[in-house]
Amino acid sequence: DGPHDAHARRNANGRPILPGGYGRSAYHVGRTPTYAVRGEGWRLWDDSGRELIDANGNFTTLIHGNAHPEIVEAAGRAISQGSAWGIPNLPEWDLAEAMISRLRGLGQIRFTNSGTEAVMSAIRIARAATGRDGIVMTKDGYHGSSDTVLLTSGPSRGVPSAVEKDVSLVPLNDIDELRRVFEASDETVAAIILDLLPNKAGLVGVDQQFAAEARALATKHGALLIIDEVISLRLSVGGLSGIYGIVPDLLTAGKVIGGGFAIGAVAGRDEVMDILDPWKPGSLAHSGTFSGNPVSVAAGAAALRLLTAEEIDRINALGDTARERASKELEPFGWEVRGRGSLFRAFPKGARKVAADLQQALWWAAYDRGVVLSSANLAALSTPMDASVVEDLTDRLIDAVAHVSAATS
Numbered sequence: 415d416g417p418h419d420a421h422a423r424r425n426a427n428g429r430p431i432l433p434g435g436y437g438r439s440a441y442h443v444g445r446t447p448t449y450a451v452r453g454e455g456w457r458l459w460d461d462s463g464r465e466l467i468d469a470n471g472n473f474t475t476l477i478h479g480n481a482h483p484e485i486v487e488a489a490g491r492a493i494s495q496g497s498a499w500g501i502p503n504l505p506e507w508d509l510a511e512a513m514i515s516r517l518r519g520l521g522q523i524r525f526t527n528s529g530t531e532a533v534m535s536a537i538r539i540a541r542a543a544t545g546r547d548g549i550v551m552t553k554d555g556y557h558g559s560s561d562t563v564l565l566t567s568g569p570s571r572g573v574p575s576a577v578e579k580d581v582s583l584v585p586l587n588d589i590d591e592l593r594r595v596f597e598a599s600d601e602t603v604a605a606i607i608l609d610l611l612p613n614k615a616g617l618v619g620v621d622q623q624f625a626a627e628a629r630a631l632a633t634k635h636g637a638l639l640i641i642d643e644v645i646s647l648r649l650s651v652g653g654l655s656g657i658y659g660i661v662p663d664l665l666t667a668g669k670v671i672g673g674g675f676a677i678g679a680v681a682g683r684d685e686v687m688d689i690l691d692p693w694k695p696g697s698l699a700h701s702g703t704f705s706g707n708p709v710s711v712a713a714g715a716a717a718l719r720l721l722t723a724e725e726i727d728r729i730n731a732l733g734d735t736a737r738e739r740a741s742k743e744l745e746p747f748g749w750e751v752r753g754r755g756s757l758f759r760a761f762p763k764g765a766r767k768v769a770a771d772l773q774q775a776l777w778w779a780a781y782d783r784g785v786v787l788s789s790a791n792l793a794a795l796s797t798p799m800d801a802s803v804v805e806d807l808t809d810r811l812i813d814a815v816a817h818v819s820a821a822t823s
């Protein structure tokens with residue numbers, strides 16, 4: 415129960431009615447929070463009137479920045495005709511088609527309301543399709559907040575211990591351990607789930623070899639490969655799996671595909687996704703009152719239309735330049751900047767996990783210099799940014815890290 419700001423509404427016991435004063439745990443940055451009040455392009459204004467560079471982008475979601483006119487127009491048009499219906503809507507086909515045309519080898523898709531739900535659904539599909547319960551994950555990744563995937567760092571409060579027996583964790587890029595888990599599994603593995611650029615595990619990419627081995631082992635042992643592209647889909651038209659040239663059985667997406675509105679998706683190969691076909695006896699149900707709602711899918715379709723290969727390449731190149739320069743300039747401080755394409759984050763050199771107080775100190779140092787990072791210090795570029803904005807952002811980030819490193823050494 416830390417410091418609470420003047421905005422916090424309190425109950426009869428004097429407690430903030432949002433626990434801790436927050437509507438999301440991930441807002442917590444260790445001091446009285448600042449509130450967003452308006453965004454435009456790469457700019458964000460907070461309740462103190464400060465203009466900020468929005469490198470958080472709602473945790474990497476806002477790839478076209480805040481309130482992009484074409485997305486506002488598409489969403490506004492959809493809302494003006496009714497925000498959600500209980501019979502199918504036409505815009506859902508447009509986003510489905512856009513997604514399927516981008517994802518090589520995957521023929522069908524269902525929308526959800528979040529990445530969490532997408533991953534939860536993918537795991538259920540894999541378990542139903544294989545008749546098995548086992549899930550293999552890499553250590554310290556993040557795949558949303560459903561029970562099974564909360565166990566990436568071991569037992570998790572509130573997750574029944576019964577869930578643990580079906581989970582195997584493999585250190586990132588440890589091929590021998592990956593093989594051992596599959597060999598020892600006695601064919602009980604339903605799926606292996608991989609994030610090819612896991613932020614929580616230190617924003618170190620999965621090796622091509624490890625990913626290829628996961629693909630081969632899944633096939634060999636009758637398990638499915640789920641690639642979680644909730645964050646990484648922004649890195650190319652076909653996501654990071656497209657760059658790796660690996661076709662998963664199921665792919666989960668979210669964030670950028672909703673144009674800033676709530677969304678998730680699970681796409682998959684026909685043979686797997688057919689299980690959801692209600693025309694078939696014994697099909698697996700997947701619904702959701704707001705799944706595929708016309709507003710999210712219309713905004714998402716507009717966002718994907720704007721997210722051309724050229725635009726992705728442009729912001730990826732801006733990220734490469736930022737990462738390279740920041741790493742060089744931060745070398746004397748013992749820090750480096752890792753990531754890929756339009757995603758980057760500063761770390762003490764070689765560190766995979768960063769203590770919460772250091773993350774919070776860097777968040778505030780960046781904020782004090784006019785930059786909003788995610789609470790885990792991830793920076794995401796957006797298409798309204800040009801080279802000069804990214805250069806400015808990089809300067810500020812370098813200065814913030816230098817300040818933090820001086821304060822902690």
Ligand code: PMP
Nearest residue numbers: 528529530556557558644645668
């Ligand atoms: N998978 C990954 C790789 C994620 O990064 C996240 C969220 N950051 C999720 C799943 C969950 O998505 P959501 O927050 O939309 O539930």
